Amino acid sequence: MKKKRAVAKEVYSLSDLQNWHDVVPPIRLGVFGDPVEHSLSPQMQNAALKHCKIDMQYARFHISPNELRDAIDLIRKMEFVGVNLTIPHKVAALKLLDTPDENVKRVGAVNVIKVEGGKLRGFNTDGRGFARGVREEFSVDLRDLRVMILGAGGAARAIALQCAKENCERLVITNRSFEKAQKLADELRDFFAGPKVLGPVARLQAISLEEAAIRFQIGHIDLVVNATPLGLNRGDPSPIPARLLAPHVMVYDTIYSAERTPLVSAAIEAGARAANGLSMLLHQGALAFEIWFQREAPIEVMRTAML
Numbered sequence: 014m015k016k017k018r019a020v021a022k023e024v025y026s027l028s029d030l031q032n033w034h035d036v037v038p039p040i041r042l043g044v045f046g047d048p049v050e051h052s053l054s055p056q057m058q059n060a061a062l063k064h065c066k067i068d069m070q071y072a073r074f075h076i077s078p079n080e081l082r083d084a085i086d087l088i089r090k091m092e093f094v095g096v097n098l099t100i101p102h103k104v105a106a107l108k109l110l111d112t113p114d115e116n117v118k119r120v121g122a123v124n125v126i127k128v129e130g131g132k133l134r135g136f137n138t139d140g141r142g143f144a145r146g147v148r149e150e151f152s153v154d155l156r157d158l159r160v161m162i163l164g165a166g167g168a169a170r171a172i173a174l175q176c177a178k179e180n181c182e183r184l185v186i187t188n189r190s191f192e193k194a195q196k197l198a199d200e201l202r203d204f205f206a207g208p209k210v211l212g213p214v215a216r217l218q219a220i221s222l223e224e225a226a227i228r229f230q231i232g233h234i235d236l237v238v239n240a241t242p243l244g245l246n247r248g249d250p251s252p253i254p255a256r257l258l259a260p261h262v263m264v265y266d267t268i269y270s271a272e273r274t275p276l277v278s279a280a281i282e283a284g285a286r287a288a289n290g291l292s293m294l295l296h297q298g299a300l301a302f303e304i305w306f307q308r309e310a311p312i313e314v315m316r317t318a319m320l
């Protein structure tokens with residue numbers, strides 16, 4: 014290892030990892046993504062580390078898909094505590110783990126790696142982070158909700174599994190590629206075999222992302238969740254139009270941009286309650302901290318640091 018630098022960089026690369034110049038306190042945690050520049054995780058995790066007097070730092074790493082294997086090999090050798098994975102690595106990193114936990118296997122995606130004795134353990138905290146976020150925003154538990162998820166990718170899979178595990182009243186999955194929604198629903202079928210029947214509609218359903226199908230469902234739904242990236246970029250449309258939303262519905266957009274997303278705006282326009290994904294981000298990060306350090310995360314310190 015070379016001489017220590019005084020100040021950490023905003024974003025590190027694979028080549029930085031290969032020619033490592035550590036800083037004070039040393040970097041032993043981070044987030045791998047592409048893009049990663051706008052990740053809020055360093056703010057939140059560094060505040061937690063400082064508060065808990067843990068003498069290390071958390072950094073951003075711009076790692077492209079073809080660099081992931083090398084980057085993960087390096088953090089194993091450098092005895093990092095662990096890393097978070099974000100777009101586009103959550104699925105690709107699965108095959109690089111030594112021990113994925115049950116949740117990771119079922120979701121098919123990993124967002125937290127812990128390095129332990131040179132081995133890589135994988136976890137997925139998105140589902141539990143989502144459940145805590147919903148409870149915080151709307152003061153309600155998933156088990157009491159009829160949920161519609163827009164999307165069937167990594168985030169949607171984690172959220173759908175969480176809803177299933179918590180025995181939500183209904184789960185409707187809708188996705189641009191209908192087959193993926195159908196496949197996800199099929200995988201969760203066992204969770205919904207119970208007798209919690211509410212009127213004429215099925216407890217578990219995959220539907221096409223079409224206006225008529227969504228319009229029919231919305232009267233039997235309490236919570237609409239956006240788990241697509243629509244809303245990340247300026248000019249994106251809402252994943253479903255405002256005219257489909259109604260005042261009785263709660264809307265949770267997993268996107269956490271500073272500005273209102275088109276879906277959150279649509280919900281407010283329709284008189285519905287709405288929240289963005291900051292609370293999910295906070296809680297998935299707090300759960301990651303607890304996995305790494307086996308101690309309670311200082312939630313309020315982390316929340317303040319994100320604002």
Ligand code: NAP
Pocket residue numbers: 100103139142163164165166167168169188189190193240241242243245252267268269290291293294295297
């Ligand atoms: P992903 O695996 O790539 O899945 C994306 C999903 O969105 C797929 O179902 C895809 O449908 C759908 N989709 C993509 N573009 C679309 C479009 N133009 N119109 C309609 N549907 C579209 O991504 P992910 O990892 O699940 O992440 C999704 C979003 O969740 C991210 O943008 C991120 O902001 C958010 N997220 C937030 C948190 C948090 O802590 N708040 C955590 C994780 C993720 P197809 O199957 O048809 O391709």
